[in-house]
Amino acid sequence: MLQCPLESNTAPKPLNWPESMPSNPIISVKNLNKRYAGGFQALKSVDLDIHEGEIFALLGPNGAGKTTLISIICGIANPSDGTVIADGHDILKDYRSARSKIGLVPQELTTDAFESVWATVTFSRGLFGKPPNPDYIEKILKDLSLWDKRDNKIMSLSGGMKRRLMIAKALSHEPKILFLDEPTAGVDVELRKDMWEMVRGLRENGVTIILTTHYIEEAEDMADRIGVIRQGELILVEEKNELMSQLGQKQLNIQLQVPLDTLPKSLEDESLSLEQEGNTLVYRYNSQTESSGIATLLRRLDEHGIEFKDLHSRESSLEDIFIELVKSST
Numbered sequence: 248m249l250q251c252p253l254e255s256n257t258a259p260k261p262l263n264w265p266e267s268m269p270s271n272p273i274i275s276v277k278n279l280n281k282r283y284a285g286g287f288q289a290l291k292s293v294d295l296d297i298h299e300g301e302i303f304a305l306l307g308p309n310g311a312g313k314t315t316l317i318s319i320i321c322g323i324a325n326p327s328d329g330t331v332i333a334d335g336h337d338i339l340k341d342y343r344s345a346r347s348k349i350g351l352v353p354q355e356l357t358t359d360a361f362e363s364v365w366a367t368v369t370f371s372r373g374l375f376g377k378p379p380n381p382d383y384i385e386k387i388l389k390d391l392s393l394w395d396k397r398d399n400k401i402m403s404l405s406g407g408m409k410r411r412l413m414i415a416k417a418l419s420h421e422p423k424i425l426f427l428d429e430p431t432a433g434v435d436v437e438l439r440k441d442m443w444e445m446v447r448g449l450r451e452n453g454v455t456i457i458l459t460t461h462y463i464e465e466a467e468d469m470a471d472r473i474g475v476i477r478q479g480e481l482i483l484v485e486e487k488n489e490l491m492s493q494l495g496q497k498q499l500n501i502q503l504q505v506p507l508d509t510l511p512k513s514l515e516d517e518s519l520s521l522e523q524e525g526n527t528l529v530y531r532y533n534s535q536t537e538s539s540g541i542a543t544l545l546r547r548l549d550e551h552g553i554e555f556k557d558l559h560s561r562e563s564s565l566e567d568i569f570i571e572l573v574k575s576s577t
């Protein structure tokens with residue numbers, strides 16, 4: 248019997264791998280543990296595959312281990328156990344090759360105050376052994392709205408400009424993989440939009456992006472997949488769309504004509520609650536099920552003589568899902 252050579256060579260796809268994506272990860276983290284000196288365990292058996300070309304958002308509360316994980320992949324911190332392969336290179340055994348593929352925008356801003364914007368970005372490129380390319384540097388400075396400031400000393404930049412400069416530095420050597428650790432902290436709304444536009448552009452050019460953010464709506468907007476880390480454990484990795492639909496809770500807010508102190512006994516149900524001092528009846532339901540139960544609920548309100556003046560529904564956001572996930576741990 249003829250065998251399809253492609254099929255026989257295809258590695259099994261990792262869990263929750265998007266159907267449309269090939270199975271070879273650009274970053275593969277296996278059984279990663281990190282104990283800091285003093286014994287604190289910041290990462291616990293983390294397994295994670297990142298696919299080439301995706302935008303992956305790593306979410307988690309303060310202290311969850313996001314920066315630790317990123318620092319290890321980028322070779323800034325050492326793992327206690329486990330392996331990380333980045334674009335085919337072991338980050339410990341083959342550090343220089345692995346690192347040359349990666350751009351990192353660190354959470355903490357570290358720059359040389361007296362250097363100019365142009366010089367620092369050009370110097371960063373040189374550090375990775377790349378030949379000078381002023382046209383490329385000009386393009387990234389323009390994309391990041393830093394072109395006007397190219398001759399300014401870094402100390403004269405605002406906080407948001409410094410953060411954008413960190414992005415320019417991280418991109419200076421044309422990395423295939425870009426880590427953005429809280430890139431939009433302290434950046435104003437307008438520039439944040441521009442920044443994400445630029446990140447999308449990078450992705451279109453084949454750059455793989457891993458980001459952390461505390462603005463969950465940014466992850467909802469940008470990410471192809473979401474990972475949630477909590478107390479050093481990666482507790483969820485899922486395609487964003489899948490996550491949103493799986494946990495697609497909806498909420499119907501019924502504004503009452505007359506506030507209620509309590510719900511009639513026969514209406515008491517865990518899906519119903521009185522909020523805003525009895526002025527609003529909140530009904531939670533799953534938008535994925537065949538029947539929402541709204542028609543029945545409204546009929547029953549009518550039977551009880553409960554009148555309402557307005558209705559509106561809203562879909563649960565990634566933020567609700569995130570809060571729920573993180574809450575259930577504590």
Ligand SMILES: Nc1ncnc2c1ncn2[C@@H]1O[C@H](COP(=O)(O)OP(=O)(O)OP(=O)(O)O)[C@@H](O)[C@H]1O
Nearest residue numbers: 283284287289307308309310311312313314315316
């Ligand atoms: N150098 C260090 N020595 C000891 N403990 C550390 C060190 N760096 C980080 N930690 C601890 O490891 C845990 C994870 O820290 P990490 O910076 O990775 O969190 P994070 O998820 O990035 O948080 P944030 O959202 O605040 O940036 C925290 O409890 C932190 O105190």
Ligand SMILES: [Mg+2]
Nearest residue numbers: 313314315354
């Ligand atoms: Mg951090």
